[in-house]
Amino acid sequence: MHRVELRSAQLFERGQRVFPGGVTRTTVVRHPRPIYVERGEGPWLIDVDGNRLLDLNANFTTLIHGHAFKPISAAVAAQLERGTCFANPTEHELALAELICGRIPAAERIRFVNTGTEAVMFALKAARAFTGRSQIAKLEGTYHGGYDWAEISEHTDPSTSRAQPPIALGNYRGAPQSVAAETIVLALNDVARTATALAGTEGKLAAILIDVMPSRCGLIPIEPEYLELLSDYCRRSGTLLISDEVLNLRQDFEGASARFGIKPDLMTMGKIIGGGLPIGAIAGRRDVMEIFAQRDSHGWLLPQGGTFSANPLSMVAGLASMQALDRAAFAKLEALGDAVREALNAVIAKRNVDMSVYGRASLFRIQPSRRIPRTYREAFAAEGPSSPMPRLCEALLRHGVNLPRHGTGVLSTPMTDAEVRHLSDAFTAALADIGL
Ligand SMILES: Cc1ncc(COP(=O)(O)O)c(C=O)c1O
CATH class of the missing domain: 3.90.1150.10 (Aspartate Aminotransferase, domain 1)
Structure with missing residues (x-):
């Protein structure tokens, strides 16, 4: 043909x-x-x-819901007549937040942003601000958007690196060495290599960033024993477990981590919660999320804004998408x-x-x-x-x-x-x- x-x-x-x-x-x-x-x-x-x-x-x-899903088109059309963005909160963001926090066990509190990249970036920053540590760990081959730390070793060449343990590699020419030096890369489902890589890092890592079924890594489910190793390390060392569900939230009514039997400290969302309009969200434990609201004499401990964050078009589209789910x-x-x-x-x-x-x-x-x-x-x-x-x-x-x-x-x-x-x-x- x-x-x-x-x-x-x-x-x-x-x-x-x-x-x-x-x-x-x-x-x-x-x-x-x-x-x-x-x-x-x-x-x-x-x-x-x-x-x-x-x-x-x-x-x-x-x-x-595919393209041009009627309940989403109708909600967006109605909102277009009332204004597209304001430097003020609207009731629409409350409705979407209440739906998500009412449904997803790990989402005790939430903040909206515009993309999954931004959600992962702020989740990592929140983990740093909460723990006072700067280093992070992530899995080899996983995609988490375009933030420098989250991109480390997204594209290691499996054919040339098979014999070696994963190493931290920048994702673009000129990527700062300092970013790679502050990132530990772990081999998904390889318990022995991962235990070795994590040995001696206690007290240094702010977060371990995972995706329970990373798509660009081959859509491979994280195995229970591996998840137990990471969860146990996080519990022992005060490191936060971040589940990136920008893609995998679509696995289940309560999201992917619930399906995999974990309650991460923080999670990120995007895609389906915006009904086809730009969106991202950081959610998680109430005490950790409070870092977004705290300030000292110098200002916010973790400043987070965004001209279009929680814009009413994304909020109403997201609500229509999630209500139909x-x-x-x-x-x-x-x-x-x-x-x-x-x-x-x-x-x-x-x-x-x-x-x-x-x-x-x-x-x-x-x-x-x-x-x-x-x-x-x-x-x-x-x-x-x-x-x-x-x-x-x-x-x-x-x-x-x-x-x-x-x-x-x-x-x-x-x-x-x-x-x-x-x-x-x-x-x-x-x-x-x-x-x-
Ligand atoms: C797991 C995961 N995290 C983060 C992102 C980045 O999201 P966005 O493209 O909205 O920035 C994606 C995008 O595909 C993703 O699949």
Whole structure:
């Protein structure tokens, strides 16, 4: 099947005259050009060339109700008439905060910001201000947005570093060495290496930043024994455990940490709580969150502002999104996820290809090996020029499916059995296209 990309090509040419690299965010780069979107309809994207694509990206997992979800559009339209932002609080922020704090066990208090990056940045700063310590620890290969500390070792090369323990590496040219020197990098699910890395750091670490099922790390669930090691270290040393749920909050009605049986000291949120408008949030233990409200003779212990933080458009959109996410909606997403994983694994078995599909709730990942990975390095060991994943994603596009290039897909509430069938038919056809 051939895809028309004429109009996208024209727009990309225009983009190259105004944007470095032709685009305004690295994450939309695609060879030979990005796909320009005309509109979204529920779980479908319609691009500027009229191609209809099942959207398994959902703006990087944000749109849990798909595109143009009516209750969100109506709430935003009504608020537009009343003003878009004020240098004052509004009742809307209370409504969203009350819903989240009433539902998520670890969220005793909350503050809103504009992005997940900002949420992670302020969570780390809060941990520092609360503990009076500056160092942090994080997992190798995990993505937490663009704050320098949170970005450390996000992209270590699994093929060259397999034999060594993880090391702290800056994420961009010129990244300060001092940031790497204040960050300890841990190997997900490797209890022995992690215990060694943490030995002797007691009293120095403000926080351990985790994601219980990090997407860019291969969508690998953190194992109970590993979680116990980190929780135990935090309890003993007065280090705060921060669960980054910017992406994984969508796993469950009460969020991901509740599903994994932990109550972190702090957590971060974003994406689904904004209903498709920009948002982030830091939440957690009441005594820790109080650091945002404390001051001494010099001023706030942790200043936090933000011109657009808690803007009423994001608040009303987020409230509509979260109100529609009742327990029945999560049960539907869970069942959809199981149906997709089962359908794609059935295709793999029938065609006898070296792949596997796994994941939880509304998240799934296609892995180019029969073995489901347990670690970041295993998850990306199969990457490289011989990996079939880029060719598979290209072929899926030709068959009407938009799957992010690492093979991690996300489902949304308007999807039905028809979309599951569309995906599994497209997967069969795409595998045949690339000779698998
Ligand atoms: C786990 C996690 N943390 C933080 C972020 C950053 O969020 P944002 O893109 O809103 O800055 C993301 C974004 O994908 C994420 O997946």
